[in-house]
Amino acid sequence: MDKNTSITWLNLDDRTDCATYEKYWEESEHKRPHDHPGFLELVRPEHFQPAAVVCQHAEDARIIYPFFHCSVNSFLPFRDVRQSWRHLVSPYGYGGALFEGKVEHMQAASQAFECLLDQELKERHFVSEFVREDIFPARLARRAQGEVDQQPNVLVKLDRSPDEIWSNYKHAVRSNVNRAMKSGLRVAFDPEGEHLDSFLDIYYQTMTRRGAAGSYFFPSERFRQLAFSLGKRKATMYAHVYDQDQIVSSELLLLSHDTIYSFLGGSLASAFAKRPNNLLKHEVIQWGGRNGYKWLVLGGGLAPGDELFRFKQSFDPDHVVPFTLRRIIHDPNAYRFLEEVRREHEHRNGRCWLPVPGFFPRYLAPVENQQDEGNEELRRSGPQ
Structure with missing residues (x-):
């Protein structure tokens, strides 16, 4: 990997980090409204924190990726889980990792970004990532990870x-x-x-x-x-x-x-x-x-x-x-474990676990037509 490629994690609840990120947004060619901190605050789901990563590749290629993330342990079914795991979701609307720079740098910058992001997320104990991608894919960094679903x-x-x-x-x-x-x-x-x-x-x-x-x-x-x-x-x-x-x-x-x-x-x-x-x-x-x-x-x-x-x-x-909707599992073992924890939680409460079809990640899916404290907070949080 190019030694000049770097990735910076910004906590958008922190005033200094947010100001730094907003400067990147102001410099952006596209100024995609879904990426602005004001928009992120409007659509911010309950239990989730706003963040962004900025990947600088050479002098004239940059990738900006804002998102929300949450502690899985903040939801009732997982509060007794000792390991701290997290989930990432892009904002409601159109998002994904926005590439800006010379087209000839697109491939190398994208590969470096995906490698560095995957490493960063694993170090921070992220299990899953749900991305609503830009309707104009040419604007996005190219990603190879995950399963994709396309809707007209x-x-x-x-x-x-x-x-x-x-x-x-x-x-x-x-x-x-x-x-x-x-x-x-x-x-x-x-x-x-x-x-x-x-x-x-x-x-x-x-x-x-x-x-x-x-x-x-x-x-x-x-x-x-x-x-x-x-x-x-x-x-x-x-x-x-x-x-x-x-x-x-x-x-x-x-x-x-x-x-x-x-x-x-x-x-x-x-x-x-x-x-x-x-x-x-x-x-x-x-x-x-x-x-x-x-x-x-x-x-x-x-x-x-x-x-x-x-x-x-x-x-x-x-x-x-x-x-395009992109679903990425960064830690398959943790994903399976959390599914089992959720299944056991529902069983203890006398329910057969039938998550909403197509919901990702499955372990956070509200149960159709059933309510309790845990399921209601999952509905309000709305990861998807």
Whole structure:
């Protein structure tokens, strides 16, 4: 390995380390909003700590990787385990190890990073790592470890003429946008978050209506803090749909140098018939094109091919791309041991252990349709 390659671990709960990391973020070419400390604080799961590693390879190649980590022992089923083990998860949204530098350094830097990170995590007793990777894989360090699962996500290509974008919508979208306009709905953009209370009311109502997990009900104070961190860097934007003087649909957008990310939002059920969400997406697309953005990331559905995914796909059927989830086991023996500890814990409480299918790591999976103190805190923590 190149002796000039180094890796630095930064504890983002430490003010000095956080300031150092934020400087790296400011120097970043992409300024991915999901990497900023303000965003990390918004989506921070219960029991988890924010951290980042920065790998410097030569003078002009750098890899930045922010994440959350937790002590497995902090959860009820594992509190009697003597060995201290940890789990790592990337933030909700799009993340992974971001590479910046000359393309010719990508391969060597990636290999050095993966080797140094694996060594660092093993020394710190990490058992598992769950990564939500960037929707643009060319921006990521190349990783060989782990099993990957890919899910379809929708992008809208913005650097086209308004007529070309409009004609590429499915017929239902064009009809619904026209219906919204005829109903008198209008869209206003709110870069300062002046109408945050209206957004929160609609967002919480939407999450309640959908039966969302508790981990999606981010505290209101964290949204306010976001305005003083990421918002001041012009990396957030709220879009609101008005029916006369009432906001009936609202969305929080995240902004990088060339990409808009559709992040959180919702609509009032009473306004569904007027199709406010269709109009909101259309106006965000138009705004993004006028302001020089290349992509709008709409994301995927709750399950591949579901109604939510089909709604998003109707805005640009030609740009469906894979979103990668990476699951890495750094200590297979510890992983198996923790699974057995969890199984025994559930058995002692009179339950057959049937973890939520596909959840990683399995030893932290909440049990479907069953509740006790341990399972409830696992639901709130939401590693995935």
